[in-house]
Amino acid sequence: MAENGTAVTEFILLGFRLRDELQMGLLFVFLVIYLVTMGGNLGMMVLIQSDPRLQTPMYFFLSHLSFLDICYSSVIVPQLLETLGTKKMVITFERCASQFFFFTLCASTECFLLAVMAYDRYVAVCNPLLYATAMTPQTRLGLVVGAYGGAMVNSMIRTGCTFSISFCKSNHVDFFFCDLPPLLKLACSETRPRERVIYLLAFLVITTSISVILVSYLFIIQAILKIRSAGSKAKTFSTCASHMTAVALFFGTLIFIYLKGNMGKSLWEDKIVSVFYTVIIPMLNPIIYSLRNREVKEALKKALNRMRVSQVG
Template sequence: MKHEEIKDKDNVSTVTQFVLLGFSDLPELQGFLFVMFSTMYFIILTGNFLIILITRLDPALQKPMYFFLANFSFLEICYVSVTVPRILVNICTQDRRISILTCATQMCFFLILGATECFLLAVMSYDRYVAICTPLHYPLVMNPTKRFQLATGSWLGGIPVQIGQTCQIFSLHFCNYNHIDHFFCDLPPILKLACGDTSVNELCVFLVAVLFAAIPFLLILASYSRIIATILRLPTATGRAKAFSTCSSHLLVVFLFFGSATITYLRPKSTHSPGIDRLLFLLYTIVTPMFNPMIYSLRNKEVIAALRKLVLRK
């Protein structure tokens, strides 16, 4: 495969496009991979669209918790749509070239949506905290204006920083080698291709990860420590079980997302290998979003009841 390179005055080649290697080392499995990713993408779209639909149509789900759940489902659709369609096109056409501008755009949207997911999960935990720990104030605190502001802040909060980080990464000089040993444009494999010292960029990536991932995760842990303490003080076992059931789905999603992301990005470099990295990124970017609608529907009686009503109505 030809890779475009332009020689500059210092006789150093400058990359004008990248090549996403993806799963090119598995030529005999290309058909299977196309079917697998297509099926997973369909499940993600269908499951999250159903959640959005029932939270809009069912009067019993017109609550702040389900307003944030609808936002989260729409976010998951956007999140996987940044990566999966490109994977399918690459497998189908076997043309794995991607321009620097397209690569930067994909990475920027991926980072922005990742930050949004961190913020939105923190907002959802705050919603559960207010509902369980201060139930009398819940309608006042989570009024329509406040929940709209929280959702908007989650969607927009990461945009300036992530655009800046993307511009910083792609202002680096890329030379000679333009193979990305990955199936989409992400920070670690792009940094590996940069010429010269990237320690400052790696430090910036770490600081942004602390800001957009570690701090929301700590806020979630603080919220749930108060929630669990409040639940344990409830006088009846029925009340404790009901309170736990409303939180368990969200808590499971939190640990799936932050756990897989932590393993993916914070493992020691000595343990990295292309095969393991790709499997972990699949877990983080595709498998987890696929299971989220199932987690929320199968562990939530109100969602199951709304789905049943929707099916019977149809």
């Protein structure tokens, strides 16, 4: 523990602080989840690249979502596994700041990318004849670069504000990674001005992304209601169902953890919710898009059939 007036140079992550058998059980569960996450998202990326039917803007964005989920999970889970295995983990100030930066970068990019994917669905459903000309390779690349660029700016500012705070009360972080609420508990300097900037940025990123998504789906719903054929309605809606599910899961947990009024007052509650959006959701996304998307299922069946034929041959 740091003495008052002594700057913290390293942190000790306390993780979940459970009994040994529960720690080992969680370690096994999270290891399995991480392996499934890596396999599912890598498989999705390979499938999209290898199947000509999936060379469309929607799947271009989906491949970036899978890439983000791999990065997102890899920023958090390996360290979580190490913390569970050792009960606590020493992490340098620089490594903690780096993890915070990349975690924020991945989360912010995913917010913007989900908004981009909603806009893509809006163009596809509401302006199908203009879809090919509106979503050119240059346009979709620009949208992805914009998502990464906006997230980079947000991540740099948030990290700078957070780690310019003086930490001297303690170096024990009651969490499983370097997140904002547990770090603020260690501050011995005035944090309110920086907190305002940090939460304002979180609010802007989330509300801007959600606004684009809501407006896009408002127009999509209007377009679907105008379709007379029930079969065509269902087919059009099915192209958006996977994305809507992913949006509900991701933004639902983000809003709860970052915009709730008692943020940081119940760290155990924050830990559970943080596990959901840093560990569980990256695993669920490829499953959601596989189960709810006919083209992905057909491409997967085709790939599996090719594997069977090659093994028999």
